Amino acid sequence: MLKKGMDRRSQNMVEEIKSDYKASADLGLKRCMQCGLCTSNCPAAKHSNYDPREMVKMVLDDDQEIKENPDIWNCFYCYTCQSNCPVNNSACQVNQILRETILLEGGNNERIVEFLSYGYSYMDFGVGAIPSDFFDALVKDFGDHYIQLKINLEDIREELGLVDYNLKGESLDEIRNILIESGFKKRLETFQKQGES
Ligand code: SF4
Ligand code: SF4
Numbered sequence: 341m342l343k344k345g346m347d348r349r350s351q352n353m354v355e356e357i358k359s360d361y362k363a364s365a366d367l368g369l370k371r372c373m374q375c376g377l378c379t380s381n382c383p384a385a386k387h388s389n390y391d392p393r394e395m396v397k398m399v400l401d402d403d404q405e406i407k408e409n410p411d412i413w414n415c416f417y418c419y420t421c422q423s424n425c426p427v428n429n430s431a432c433q434v435n436q437i438l439r440e441t442i443l444l445e446g447g448n449n450e451r452i453v454e455f456l457s458y459g460y461s462y463m464d465f466g467v468g469a470i471p472s473d474f475f476d477a478l479v480k481d482f483g484d485h486y487i488q489l490k491i492n493l494e495d496i497r498e499e500l501g502l503v504d505y506n507l508k509g510e511s512l513d514e515i516r517n518i519l520i521e522s523g524f525k526k527r528l529e530t531f532q533k534q535g536e537s
Contacts, residue, residue, distance in 0.1 A: 352402040353438075360437045368428035372396050378421035378431045390414040392421050392431035399434055407442050413451045443531070453535035459528045466507025466515040 354370060357363055379385045379393040390411040398406035406412065415435045422430035442448050454473045461469035470478070478486050489496070497505060507515060519525050 353399045353404070353406075354402065356441065357399065357434055357437045360440075362437050362440070363433055364428075364430065366428055367430060367433060368425065369396070369399070369434060371427035372400060372425075372429050373427060375426065377424045377426065378429075381420050381424050382415075382431075383418060383420065384414040384416060388414045392435070395438070396429065396431055396434055399438065406438065407445075407447065410451075412438060413448070446534075449531055449534035451535075452531055456528055456532055456535070459524070463516055463519055463525060465505075466512045467505065 351359070357369060358367060363369075374393060374397060376393045378396070379391050382390070382392050384390045385392060388411060392415070395406055395409075395412055398409075412435060415432065417432055417436065419430070419432050422432050425431070439448075443452065455471060457471040457473065458468055461467065461471075493505070497503075506512075
């Protein structure tokens with residue numbers, strides 16, 4: 341079960357988003373006054389054509405073309421917009437629900453293929469790990485510092501008195517069972533197939 345109410349096409353986008361289980365009960369979507377604070381503080385907007393204020397406006401206008409806009413896939417859920425919005429709206433939540441709706445409607449699966457290894461890491465280690473596809477980009481941004489961190493992570497954690505990062509034994513089995521029984525694993529595999537076809 342992925343959504344509250346599967347007959348979502350009979351609703352406009354605002355109602356779809358407000359009724360989604362991911363939306364906060366007090367989400368101020370309808371109170372958006374188009375002040376643009378979300379965009380002015382958004383790192384994704386700074387480095388791409390993504391515009392959270394414009395996305396919210398198109399949702400409020402029930403403009404379905406927002407679902408075709410490739411820029412909405414640049415949001416990376418940092419929640420800065422949410423913490424800055426004066427009317428308790430969250431462009432971040434709006435984006436998450438919008439993207440999930442697009443995926444459920446069968447579109448843009450190729451856009452999440454590179455993130456699937458993040459999901460698979462829950463199966464392998466019991467925790468979310470940065471997708472290996474991003475390794476080169478992280479090395480480019482952080483250089484040798486990032487490589488040294490990767491190489492010495494276990495020693496650093498031990499020195500700090502932190503337990504093993506990955507889950508093991510029964511704990512890991514339990515997580516895997518939850519992911520299988522809840523349909524998470526199957527969903528990952530479905531997206532993988534759709535994204536690669
Ligand atoms: S900060 Fe909030 S009120 Fe302002 S444009 Fe963004 S969503 Fe709308
Ligand atoms: S969550 Fe997305 S929309 Fe909000 S500030 Fe971060 S990147 Fe921008």
